[in-house]
Amino acid sequence: MKFFTVVLFLFFFISCTVEDDYVPFQIEQVFSDDLQQTIKVDIIYVQPSITSSQSSFNLDETAFIQNLNGSFFHRYGIGLEIGDIKTLVNDELYDLRDNSGEESRVFLTQTQNLYNKNRMNIYVVKRAHTSAIAGIGKDQRALITDEFLFTPTAPHEIGHALGLFHSTIEGNVMSKIRPHMRKDFTNAQVDQMKNTMKKIENF
Ligand SMILES: [Zn+2]
Structure with a gap:
């Protein structure tokens, strides 16, 4: 008897749990002035309402955006620019471990009316069993531990x-297997990303 695996995208949001993504990687950095599409990226730190338990995020936002551009996006004519740095006080999102299995739904509902539709919105959390969650399509929200x-x-x-x-x-950036080897986008993927970016009223 043969079994067929049917993958249905039932959820608008995808939770991407990976185990072996801790392996450090080296990708040659490529920077370009010839960018066809750019998008501003807002970085939103998620914090709890109790001030004394708030996390300190030691992220160098400029280095983060620079690494994304140099390692993954500039070589395809896509540029990310640093937007606003914000804090979101939200207890549900702050400790996603309480919402195991429900992370995508919690992320979707808790940020529904808050994000800037004209930008890429990256929510940064510390406590989650999932490495990351993202919306697909014209809904530029991603949450990354x-x-x-x-x-x-x-x-x-x-x-x-x-x-x-x-x-x-x-080896494709969108591959689910061997995440530490993710490196390339296909031409079709690049076109798709650029088309999405065209539809976003930048800035
Ligand atoms: Zn994924």
Whole structure:
């Protein structure tokens, strides 16, 4: 008897849990002045309402955006620019461990009316069992656990947020297998991301 695996995209949001994405990677940095599409990225730190338990995020936002551009996006004519740095006080999102299995739904509902539709919105959290979550398509929201910000999980989630589904090609940024090898986008994926960006009223 043969079994067929049917993958249905029932959920608008995808939770991307990966185990071996801790492996450090080296990608040659490429920067370009010839960019066809750019998008501003707002970085939103999620904090709890109790001030004494708030996390300190030691993220160098400029280095984060620079790494994404140099390692993944500039070579395809896509540029990310740093937007606003914000804080969101939200207890549900802050400790996603309380919402195991429900992360995508919680993220979707808790940020529904808050995000800037003209930008890429990256929510940074510390406490989650999932490495990252992203919306697909014209809904540029991604949530990334801070320890994954400098791994290929970050461009993977941005890819989702710019309309990309998973790829079966090994080494592709949108691959679910061997996440530490994620490196490339296909031409079709680049076109799709650029088309999504065109539809966004930038700035
Ligand atoms: Zn994914």
